[in-house]
Amino acid sequence: MTALEQALAAKLRLRKQLAALPFEEKVAMVRKLRQRAKLMESSPLRRQPPKKT
Amino acid sequence: MKEMLQVINKMRDAGVITNYAIGGAIGALYYLEAVSTIDVDIFTSFDEPESSSLNPLGPIFDYLRPLGFGVTGEHLNIAGEFVQFLPASDPLLKEALDNAIEAPLFDVPSRVMTAEHLMAIALRLGRAKDLARVEQFIELEAFNESKLEKILAIHSLLDKWKSFKSNRQSP
Numbered sequence: 739m740t741a742l743e744q745a746l747a748a749k750l751r752l753r754k755q756l757a758a759l760p761f762e763e764k765v766a767m768v769r770k771l772r773q774r775a776k777l778m779e780s781s782p783l784r785r786q787p788p789k790k791t
Numbered sequence: 792m793k794e795m796l797q798v799i800n801k802m803r804d805a806g807v808i809t810n811y812a813i814g815g816a817i818g819a820l821y822y823l824e825a826v827s828t829i830d831v832d833i834f835t836s837f838d839e840p841e842s843s844s845l846n847p848l849g850p851i852f853d854y855l856r857p858l859g860f861g862v863t864g865e866h867l868n869i870a871g872e873f874v875q876f877l878p879a880s881d882p883l884l885k886e887a888l889d890n891a892i893e894a895p896l897f898d899v900p901s902r903v904m905t906a907e908h909l910m911a912i913a914l915r916l917g918r919a920k921d922l923a924r925v926e927q928f929i930e931l932e933a934f935n936e937s938k939l940e941k942i943l944a945i946h947s948l949l950d951k952w953k954s955f956k957s958n959r960q961s962p
Binding site (some may be wrong): 750753757759760762764765767768771772774775 | 792817821822823824825826827828829894897930931933942946
């Protein structure tokens with residue numbers, strides 16, 4: 739197994755562990771992801787620069 | 792989330808809806824790892840006179856508005872959760888609702904669609920995010936393939952499944 743394949747297998751193991759968490763913990767994670775998405779959306783870095791004329 | 796589930800159970804007990812099942816991303820969350828989503832999809836069934844009306848969700852809004860739950864676009868804000876009520880209006884959705892599993896979520900008896908029905912609905916919708924969810928179910932081995940294929944055969948979705956499987960990349 740190559741290093742990349744090992745890394746992918748480890749990621750999959752972690753995802754399975756995350757999926758096996760209690761529903762309540764996963765809902766808390768969804769809330770954090772939602773907050774993070776909102777922060778990213780409101781970031782000035784995501785705003786379009788004014789068009790040059 | 793807990794209060795929202797309690798409100799929905801009360802709504803069922805009051806006869807506003809005959810039954811419900813959590814679907815969409817939050818339904819899938821029961822089986823999969825967390826992904827970002829903004830709302831909770833609640834599929835509902837109604838008594839016949841309501842289901843045939845032009846506004847099948849009207850009784851839900853009429854019940855919830857006096858309780859102080861506001862409407863934001865297509866969503867109801869129930870105790871801080873954006874909830875979208877969707878009528879189980881076709882055979883696949885009806886079957887998904889009838890076969891939903893009973894699960895205590897936040898210590899509240901709740902109904903969640905089966906993994907296989909969530910997959911069948913996602914396959915039928917076919918948007919990128921729906922197909923990504925199907926992929927999650929496959930990668931995490933969180934479904935029963937023979938059960939899924941029986942559902943897909945009944946609802947003429949086997950071709951979509953075969954096409955999806957042939958297009959997906961092996962890990």
